[in-house]
Amino acid sequence: MAVTDRLFEAASAAMAKAHAPYSRFPVGAAILAADGTVHSGCNIEVVSFPEGWCAETSAIAHMVMAGGSRQIAEVAVVAEKLVACSPCGGCRQRLAEFSGPGTRVHLCDAATGVVETVTMGELLPHSFATDALGEAKG
Template sequence: MPTPADLFEAAAAARARSYSPYSRFKVGAAIRAEDGTVHAGCNVENAAYPQGQCAEATAIGAMVMAGAKRIVEIAVVGGDAGSGLLCTPCGGCRQRIREFAGPDTPIHVFDAGGAGRSFTLGELLPHSFGPDNLGF
């Protein structure tokens, strides 16, 4: 399996396209699907704040549009280079990821300079509710 370096590059490129005029907090995400394809997305803000979209949600939408249904791993890039602050997926996005991934799915989080850490979805969303709870 390729290293997450390719996911970092795709997420960083998506971050560069972020539409974040209100928070000025740019985020990019990249998903590796079960077929090996990579799907990226950025955060898209809206003046009516609840109507914005997280980078992870944008990437998941791109993955589904391409016909994939399973996340093998995901990378998220947010925050300034060297800040030491990592941008893990928000609670809503953790649940969105859970729809297409299991507890052992790696989630790599990086700052804009490439410093990062990896977690599993189970670490970020323990005892989650997912499709298997509904018999899928």
């Protein structure tokens, strides 16, 4: 099975588990880590909208908690109601922190799979880089 198909299937399975009672906009994301493992996540809403988690955020959390690679090789995002679901601005920055400008992001349609593939550099051309923070203090 192709990597893109594997990611689409994992993102779709995650989308089916979304907790989106307010927006009714379920989203799923799947990350292929540099070590070959796949980590998925769904959006989880709470009544205080900014306090919920996006699908990409929960996928990143699963990747970190798994204890393996923290480097994202590829990402797939799927939403039930969009032809090509793109990560929000906050998730673009979160994904950028664990990937590079050449990392492929697959924007998917729930019914047909990958619609478009872009790079992180195209999604977030001027991301805030951790090297801008200088040496960690403390």
